[in-house]
Amino acid sequence: MRREEPTPPSPLPEGKGGENNPSPTPPLNGEGLKTVVGSVPPSFLGKGVRGLGSPLLFLLLLALPACAPKPGTSTADAEVKTVPVTVADAKPMSLRRTVSVVGTLYPYEDVTLSPKVGGRVIRAFKDVGDRVGPGEPLLELDDTEYRLAVDQARPAFEAELRKLKLTTLPATDAAFEQWLPRVDAVAEAKANAELAESELKRAEREMASGVGSRQILDSASNRLTVAKTRVQVAETDARVTLANARRLKAALDDAERKLNDTKLNAPNPPEWSAWLKELGPTTTPLKYAIAQKMVSIGSPVESMPATSCYRLVIDHALKFGVTIPEKHAPEVIVGQNVELKVEAYPNQTFAGFVARISPTTDTSNRTFGVVIGVRNGDGRLKAGGFATGEIVVRSDTVVTIPPEALVQFAGVNKVFVVDGNKVKAVEVGIGVRDKDWLEVTGLPAGAKVVVTGQSQLVDGTPIRVR
Structure with missing residues (x-):
């Protein structure tokens, strides 16, 4: 059997192949596959491959493009993306739970002073910013008229006391009744009554012994009656004199009070010791601060209507008045700490405490009033200023x-x-x-x-x- 030799490929046309002009690789599509299959020599395929037949070769060549990597893809794209x-x-x-509040700072005490009598200012001892203790003088009025009234009332009162042989008025009516027999008129009337009584007794004895007469007895009896009446009159006059003395004493006291009222002093309230205890230690002694002075030397002052002369405040502690919505009523209680801030010191917090809580709610806005105490011993906070605060009601995790x-x-x-x-x-x-x-x-x-x-x-x- 004669072996067939493979037919050599036909020579390529000049300029379309060969070493100097290689042909481009045909695309791996239908036409390209035909070109590739047709260009492969049978001797290259070998006997085994030829035995499989052309369909298998076609499938292998068709799978080659699928196995080739696609442009722009990598193995990392096959993995699931993670987000950094x-x-x-x-x-x-x-965390502290707080209730925010805003309001005005008020003085611990605020009082406006006016003299109780009218007159002309002749001295003014203090001015705005000064501090005064209880009882210190602030101003003085012309007292000429009031001193004259005292000089007239005192002699009249003392004359009535002399009638009663007294230097001062008895404290009670019972004490005067014990003193009453010492009054000259009463003592004289009682002595005459005792004499008349002894004469009556002698006339009665003489009448009983038969040596007296009815006329003498009746005369002695009448004299005793008159004497007793004079005792009653003397005692009544003494009581009237006592009443008049008391009236004159009241007039004298009123004149002296008006004379004293020509001097206006800082008040000395009975609560002062309690305030000292409540306010605690301060950097300055507890005194009033003069917030306003409304009069000058020579200014006329009236008692009705009263002319305001000085406004005094206690600013060692202040009252922070606020209103709070009624929904916070169960949370806010007396004694809770409060942190305050003011515009003058934006980076500083001032300590306060809930001092008083109103028992009622305002029906117009459904809020209730709260007074917060703020210690101000160094005097940096100003009464009348605006402040914000946080009431610390509790702490939560x-x-x-x-x-x-x-x-x-x-x-x-x-x-x-x-x-x-x-x-x-x-x-x-x-x-x-x-x-x-x-x-x-x-x-x-x-x-x-x-x-x-x-x-x-x-x-x-x-x-x-x-």
Whole structure:
């Protein structure tokens, strides 16, 4: 049997093949496969391959393009994508619950003084900003008229006392009744009555012995009756004199009071010792501060209507008057601490305490009044100023997260919590917010929350913590 030799390929046309002009690789499509199959020499295929037949060769060549790598793809694209994130711990924190208040600072005591009598100011001892203790003089009025009234009332009163042989008025009527027999007129009348009584007794004895007469007896009896009447008259006159003396004493006292009222002094209230105890130690002695002076030397002052001359305040402690919505009534109690701030000292907090709570609610705005005590021993706070405050009602342990961990969308507040290699979206409630932390509910302390990269996350997204 004669072996057939493979037919050599026909020579390529000049300029379309060969070493100098290689032909381009045909595309691996239908036409390309025909070209490739037709260009493979039978001797290259070998006997085994020829035995399989051309269909198998066609399938192998058809699979070659599928096995080739596609442009722009890599093995990393076959892996699941992970999102790089940073996380932080949800931390427990002790948080003070407060009730915010605003209001005005008032003096601990505020009093406006006016003289009780009219006159012309001849001296003014104190001015605005001065401090005065109880009883210290503030101003003085011309007292000429009032001194004359005293000089007239005193002699008349003393004359009545001399009639009663007294130097001072008895304290009670009973004491005067014991003194009454010492009054000259009463003593003389009683002596005459005793003499008349002894004469009557002698006339009765003479009449009984038969040596007397009825006329003498009747005359002695009449003299005794007259003497007793004169005793009663003398005692009545003495009592009238006592009443007149008391009236003149009242007039004298009134004249002396008016004379004293020409001097206006700082008040000396009986509560002063209690105030000292309540206010506690201060950097300056407890005194009134002069807030206003309304008169000058030569100014006329009237008693009716009263002319205001000085306004005095106690500012060692202040009263912070506020109103609070009635919903906070169960939380606010006397003695709670209060932290105050004023515009004059924006970086400083002043301590106060709840001193008094109104028992009623204002029906017009449904609020109740609260008075907060504020110690002001150094005098830095000014009465009449505006202040803000926080009443500390209780302390709670809460969970906080960084503010940037919160994701808000369509009215829903949530955070992404690390759960293994993935994240879990957890809806939370929000509370107090600070620049460095945010109070949340519905999240346990210690949970790790995502703080960056949330825009690429959904529930269940794989993550890689940086």
